[in-house]
Amino acid sequence: xxxxxxxxxxxxxxxxxxxxxxxxxxxxxxxxxxxxxxxxxxxxxxxxxxxxxxxxxxxxxxxxxxxxxxxxxxxxxxxxxxxxxxxxxxxxxxxxxxxxxxxxxxxxxxxxxxxxxxx
Amino acid sequence: xxxxxxxxxxxxxxxxxxxxxxxxxxxxxxxxxxxxxxxxxxxxxxxxxxxxxxxxxxxxxxxxxxxxxxxxxxxxxxxxxxxxxxxxxxxxxxxxxxxxxxxxxxxxxxxxxxxxxxxxxxxxxxxxxxxxxxxxxxxxxxxxxxxxxxxxxxxxxxxxxxxxxxxxxxxxxxxxxxxxxxxxxxxxxxxxxxxxxxxxxxxxxxxxxxxxxxxxxxxxxxxxxxxxxxxxxxxxxxxxxxxxxxxxxxxxxxxxxxxxxxxxxxxxxxxxxxxxxxxxxxxxxxxxxxxxxxxxxxxxxxxxxxxxxxxxxxxxxxxxxxxxxxxxxxxxxxxxxxxxxxxxxxxxxxxxxxxxxxxxxxxxxxxxxxxxxxxxxxxxxxxxxxxxxxxxxxxxxxxxxxxxxxxxxxxxxxxxxxxxxxxxxxxxxxxxxxxxxxxxxxxxxxxxxxxxxxxxxxxxxxxxxxxxxxxxxxxxxxxxxxxxxxxxxxxxxxxxxxxxxxxxxxxxxxxxxxxxxxxxxxxxxxxxxxxxxxxxxxxxxxxxxxxxxxxxxxxxxxxxxxxxxxxxxxxxxxxxxxxxxxxxxxxxxxxxxxxxxxxxxxxxxxxxxxxxxxxxxxxxxxxxxxxxxxxxxxxxxxxxxxxxxxxxx
Numbered sequence: 146x147x148x149x150x151x152x153x154x155x156x157x158x159x160x161x162x163x164x165x166x167x168x169x170x171x172x173x174x175x176x177x178x179x180x181x182x183x184x185x186x187x188x189x190x191x192x193x194x195x196x197x198x199x200x201x202x203x204x205x206x207x208x209x210x211x212x213x214x215x216x217x218x219x220x221x222x223x224x225x226x227x228x229x230x231x232x233x234x235x236x237x238x239x240x241x242x243x244x245x246x247x248x249x250x251x252x253x254x255x256x257x258x259x260x261x262x263x264x
Numbered sequence: 265x266x267x268x269x270x271x272x273x274x275x276x277x278x279x280x281x282x283x284x285x286x287x288x289x290x291x292x293x294x295x296x297x298x299x300x301x302x303x304x305x306x307x308x309x310x311x312x313x314x315x316x317x318x319x320x321x322x323x324x325x326x327x328x329x330x331x332x333x334x335x336x337x338x339x340x341x342x343x344x345x346x347x348x349x350x351x352x353x354x355x356x357x358x359x360x361x362x363x364x365x366x367x368x369x370x371x372x373x374x375x376x377x378x379x380x381x382x383x384x385x386x387x388x389x390x391x392x393x394x395x396x397x398x399x400x401x402x403x404x405x406x407x408x409x410x411x412x413x414x415x416x417x418x419x420x421x422x423x424x425x426x427x428x429x430x431x432x433x434x435x436x437x438x439x440x441x442x443x444x445x446x447x448x449x450x451x452x453x454x455x456x457x458x459x460x461x462x463x464x465x466x467x468x469x470x471x472x473x474x475x476x477x478x479x480x481x482x483x484x485x486x487x488x489x490x491x492x493x494x495x496x497x498x499x500x501x502x503x504x505x506x507x508x509x510x511x512x513x514x515x516x517x518x519x520x521x522x523x524x525x526x527x528x529x530x531x532x533x534x535x536x537x538x539x540x541x542x543x544x545x546x547x548x549x550x551x552x553x554x555x556x557x558x559x560x561x562x563x564x565x566x567x568x569x570x571x572x573x574x575x576x577x578x579x580x581x582x583x584x585x586x587x588x589x590x591x592x593x594x595x596x597x598x599x600x601x602x603x604x605x606x607x608x609x610x611x612x613x614x615x616x617x618x619x620x621x622x623x624x625x626x627x628x629x630x631x632x633x634x635x636x637x638x639x640x641x642x643x644x645x646x647x648x649x650x651x652x653x654x655x656x657x658x659x660x661x662x663x664x665x666x667x668x669x670x671x672x673x674x675x676x677x678x679x680x681x682x683x684x685x686x687x688x689x690x691x692x693x694x695x696x697x698x699x700x701x702x703x704x705x706x707x708x709x710x711x712x713x714x715x716x717x718x719x720x721x722x723x724x725x726x727x728x729x730x731x732x733x734x735x736x737x738x739x740x741x742x743x744x745x746x747x748x749x750x751x752x753x754x755x756x757x758x759x760x761x762x763x764x765x766x767x768x769x770x771x772x773x774x775x776x777x778x779x780x781x782x783x784x785x786x787x788x789x790x791x792x793x794x795x796x797x798x799x800x801x802x803x804x805x806x807x808x809x810x811x812x813x814x815x816x817x818x819x820x821x822x823x824x825x826x827x828x829x830x831x832x833x834x835x836x837x838x839x840x841x842x843x844x845x846x847x848x849x850x851x852x853x854x855x856x857x858x859x860x861x862x863x864x865x866x867x868x869x870x871x872x873x874x875x876x877x878x879x880x881x882x883x884x885x886x887x888x889x890x891x892x893x894x895x896x897x898x899x900x901x902x903x904x905x906x907x908x909x910x911x912x913x
Contacts, residue, residue: 198633206515246383
């Protein structure tokens with residue numbers, strides 16, 4: 146008795162897999178820069194209730210907490226964007242646009258319905 | 265007796281540069297609309313009209329995404345907040361550093377691919393096709409129309425107020441607006457706006473311009489004008505940054521000066537003449553009043569336009585259509601250097617000042633340093649402008665609410681290939697770096713250069729443009745700088761207008777009423793729907809509802825809470841099914857609306873209840889994800905053919 150042919154296991158779409166990998170990296174990047182910015186600004190830029198500011202320390206003319214907690218991570222994101230966009234993110238085939246296909250299917254269903262009622 | 269010293273302080277000059285800029289600008293967008301319409305003749309109508317035939321290249325895609333995200337808030341609301349609360353607004357807006365990567369990279373590649381596979385043109389189209397559920401498509405359409413109509417009315421109002429702010433000192437504008445008010449006297453709806461003729465004129469001009477170019481040119485006209493508008497915004501900021509820093513003698517000098525400042529007190533003043541007036545005495549909004557009494561100098565600025573009528577001695581102002589008050593609102597400066605340097609405006613008569621009420625800021629009063637540290641001064645909240653929990657909330661909200669906006673998602677369906685996407689994410693990252701952080705710097709400088717604008721802080725952008733260019737000896741440049749907010753408002757309005765008309769034509773009519781409609785019918789209906797939606801929004805904006813800014817926040821965050829979880833999960837999770845998507849969308853919507861309803865009942869105005877100080881967006885988004893995932897696991901897996909179509913080779 147011949148053995149049944151093994152059912153071919155379908156492969157995931159590579160565009161989907163690449164997008165998924167990129168999604169994890171994007172969430173990781175958000176977590177890193179969110180933590181960096183808020184940690185630095187909150188610890189070095191906030192006054193406690195009743196606390197008076199002495200001399201304001203500045204870097205490049207801005208309060209130092211704004212430089213280390215906002216300007217620098219902002220610059221960091223731009224550098225990371227170079228890596229992410231030009232070295233990490235894949236160039237994937239997005240496929241041909243099936244213009245009007247969804248509507249054509251809907252119209253076909255309508256015709257089927259009309260024919261069925263006609264019978 | 266109190267004395268009033270009168271001399272002009274940075275008197276507003278009637279400049280025509282703003283009106284010329286606006287007219288040149290309108291001509292530019294009309295030319296782009298005409299070119300787009302020519303392209304429209306040679307392509308598949310719906311795909312071209314609502315999606316630009318999915319052919320956007322790097323510059324078009326990057327700048328339409330950036331310009332649509334940057335609404336009037338970026339050039340009016342944000343400068344106003346920076347001016348009012350200082351450097352801490354840099355953290356409030358800081359998450360824009362990561363917005364391009366997240367809001368474009370998170371969904372773009374997959375939503376573009378899925379829309380191509382199904383032939384979808386709108387977001388409800390994608391949802392309907394992905395789950396083969398007409399009901400789901402209809403609910404998504406209803407939510408988009410519900411939220412976006414409110415938002416469109418708000419944007420129309422915002423654009424008109426902005427234009428009015430910029431043109432109010434131009435004599436030609438004043439004459440035309442009064443003529444229009446007289447012509448429309450007694451006309452239903454439009455005539456109701458007779459007490460604000462300038463606003464009505466601006467509303468009509470803005471509406472006609474936006475509706476005409478959007479209707480005529482469709483998505484491609486919107487995208488091309490976005491490109492122009494995006495470049496204008498960038499040019500405005502890049503020009504203003506060095507002018508602002510130069511005008512205050514360097515950024516370090518401005519920051520040190522801000523560190524000495526203390527917030528003003530909010531006051532109510534009684535202004536009287538010693539003798540009854542023979543003629544009407546006008547006391548314009550933002551008038552400086554100085555009181556020297558017993559060696560003590562006090563400086564006030566009015567926050568309402570007041571008048572002393574013939575035969576009367578006391579000033580009054582119009583609170584609303586039917587009521588007047590003699591308690592003139594204003595501020596009192598508390599920073600000694602500004603108090604010493606202030607000069608009163610020349611009002612033609614000596615006026616006595618009596619302070620009826622004076623309120624200190626709830627956070628920051630009398631404390632130097634509050635403008636260069638967190639949580640920042642705040643007139644009403646004792647916790648300050650940005651306490652820790654709100655800082656976290658806003659970092660999440662700006663990033664993920666952008667990703668969840670249907671108006672942004674539809675742009676993600678329109679780029680031509682993934683190389684364009686990669687380059688565009690980088691381009692928008694650089695673009696945002698060159699726009700948002702410089703805005704923080706510019707309007708921190710404005711705090712030093714232009715004291716007392718807490719009275720009307722929404723006007724700080726055009727004032728800063730006018731003053732910095734005048735100081736640099738280039739007043740003609742002001743027109744170019746004020747074009748940036750025009751651009752920001754119009755690029756958002758046209759996108760929203762097109763979103764609503766696409767929902768009406770494609771999602772309601774073609775997919776639910778008449779799928780067999782001919783292209784000619786669809787074309788006519790599309791033009792009619794775009795004009796009708798624009799006209800209805802304009803009529804609603806003639807007498808807009810109160811608390812409009814709060815409504816904008818409500819609708820923007822409401823759309824994201826409803827759409828982000830179902831769209832993200834449908835793109836990345838093969839097990840995700842129709843029931844889970846529907847439950848997630850309605851769960852996010854219900855949570856968001858419930859928190860706003862509770863907040864509104866508690867405060868008496870449109871406001872959100874914030875559990876543990878977290879914004880309803882975060883609570884709603886969390887609820888939406890949890891409900892969507894739970895319901896999916898509790899119900900049967902999706903049909904095999906749908907999983908194969910959208911996830912497998």
